[in-house]
Amino acid sequence: MALYSRVSGFVGLITLQNPPVNALSAAVRQGIVDMVERALGDPNVKSVVICGQNGNFCGGADIKEFGTNMSGPPLVPMIDAIEAANKPVVAAIEGSALGGGLELALGCHYRIAHSKARLGLPEVTLGLLPAAGGTQRLPRLVGVPAALNLITTGRHVTATQALQLGIVDQVTDHNAVDVAVKFSLSVAGQSLDARRISTYPCPLPSDSDALFEGVMQKVRQRAHGAIAPVACVQAVRAAATLPYSKGMEREQELMATLFTSGQARAQQYCFFAQRAVGRWRMPSGARWDTSKPRPVHKAAVIGLGTMGRGITVALAQTGLSVVAVETQEKQLMEAKQAVSGMLERGAKRHGVAPTLDRISYSQNIHAVAEVDLVIEAVFEDMALKTEVFQQLSAVCKPGTLLCTNTSALDVDKLASKMPNPELVVGMHFFAPAHVMKLLEVVYGPRSSPQAVATAMQLGKKMGKVSVAVGNCRGFVGNRMLMPYLQQAFFLLEEGATPELVDRALEEFGFPMGVFRMSDLSGLDVGWRVRKRDELVEPDMASGQSARIRQGSRYSPLGDLLCEQGRFGQKTGRGWYQYDKPGSRVARSDPWLHSFLVEYRARHGLVPRSIDQQEVLERCLYALINEGFRILEDGIAAGPEDIDVIYVFGYGWPKHRGGPMFYAGMVGLAKVLERLEHYQQAHPDVPYLQPCSLLRRLVASGSPPIHRWREAIKKRQSQL
């Protein structure tokens, strides 16, 4: 709803009230319509100020209403009425003015923002476009190029940036409502004709066709199949080429195509899933709202390789003091330089001062005696990690949390060797650690809820999307990656090429297909893990037996490439060829194609034609199937946890919602039927054996994804 009060004698103050972000629900919209009418009809009122309760202007349309029968007054005429008002209406912006919230402010005659406010039109991140006049008013106010950038990226701008762009008229460090009330009286009675943005001509860039073509090309490239960014460009183009009313019709037309699209549903699911994973729970029953985190004022990082350096930067950027330890002097000096460089570049990008002084460097592990939390990022070796953890247990003050950045080792095994195993959790960052949003917080049966709560809270403070998951081989992300990678290798054996497999996955929406990604991250990384698991055998053999390990089908293709030093981009050769080591542009490699032909012949494999549909079904359904096993094992509490991990850590396209959401969209029965089909064709591939949770969900009528948790809980309570 919206509250009304008269302040300073002659100002009608309308306060949006819908905590926590004053979203424009039906009740709020009705409140605004009623209160604006009241203020404009009150002869004692000379001007009007619109603000939001609790220091937050408005987070936009109420996303929770999407997908329901929406009622209440529509936004567009509500905002048009404000713009047409005969008394000045001033928006007092504190906190956020996003989406419909900013569109409401653009309908006002003036905008005053607090210096800490954030503004933007992020609808594209929800699979939509600004549909309350944003695509028509913003270009008229700030010009086409700036409007295109804000609307197609959905990025938020600071109040200062908004002032520079011309979105707001004033920025204040004082209470924005007070400033707006005073300002509104100062302009009362003045003509408003020049303050109605919809009447402005849209400033046309010199060669607007070329500009729009250029932007559309870039947007399509970046979108990887998402339709909303393309519609955003089309809507802004309407602003540049049509009168306001016609442009508004075009905006509504385009929004109608997006609003009911599967992509919009997927992206809105991701919005709420990202918030749901913050409400974590462990199989023990411990949960986010009953487990109190320990305060962390000082943290440490042990091991300053690539991951250690990124983690140090991410910690320092939170303002925490950090102790960075590296026993090798040369490595320490190089790390110091690298970390300083990353901090300076980050600070420059955000227009803030770098926090170099927050970090102290040392070769001596005793330097961490007084910290509250340690993140270990030494080489992936259990013996080495155990030694480091035992030193830390001896050096650190009581209660210090010991976190490991391992991506594959058994966190509980490590904890079992410590005097205080309850203080041990995994904090699995993704490279580059100061950039990638995802953090897997890994708990074992001995980890205390307080340790998990502390790691989750620190992750949020580092700007990460943190997901609490149980300890198992590969945790959630890497565990699901195994069947995905395996199917990709098998498809090559059966006749596919890396180009075909990657094209299918990239057209699905992944920024990079599995083989290009493998070349980027380095084939030797997986090779080392397979060697450690004694899966790699010398390539003398041929025929079926050479492709069986521990009773299951195995493809030695990756091992064979590594034995030839083909590690990917870093060696200039992998599944593709590159101009030189380190270059990033992948080109088809005739050597690889003849190697595959020779390999198939040597192993008696008859290649067949494979289409993109089969690639997608085998790679994605095998991955999804492992997701169901993870849910069944209680390693992830719900499908949202898995989907957030894949969207924020593994490049799963947001407009596809995530592996589990996608399975629901395709239809669980279809996924099950296809898995059974491929399992029949490949009985020696256990990963294709449909998971019993999937079977049970199908048997119970394939309930919608938000009801899977109860099906899982029911099952676990039966176990």
Ligand SMILES: C[C@H](O)[C@H](C)C(=O)SCCNC(=O)CCNC(=O)[C@H](O)C(C)(C)COP(=O)([O-])OP(=O)([O-])OC[C@H]1O[C@@H](n2cnc3c(N)ncnc32)[C@H](O)[C@@H]1OP(=O)([O-])[O-]
């Ligand atoms: C016509 C028009 O053109 C179109 C069509 C639109 O306008 S489409 C809508 C466009 N607007 C957006 O995209 C902005 C979305 N919101 C945000 O970006 C952030 O929320 C925030 C504003 C920057 C605050 O961040 P936060 O970190 O302080 O808190 P939070 O945890 O994120 O959010 C706190 C709680 O508020 C809920 N929430 C936030 N924004 C909401 C919204 N717009 N609608 C409904 N609920 C919302 C959120 O789910 C969470 O709930 P719960 O989990 O506690 O139950």
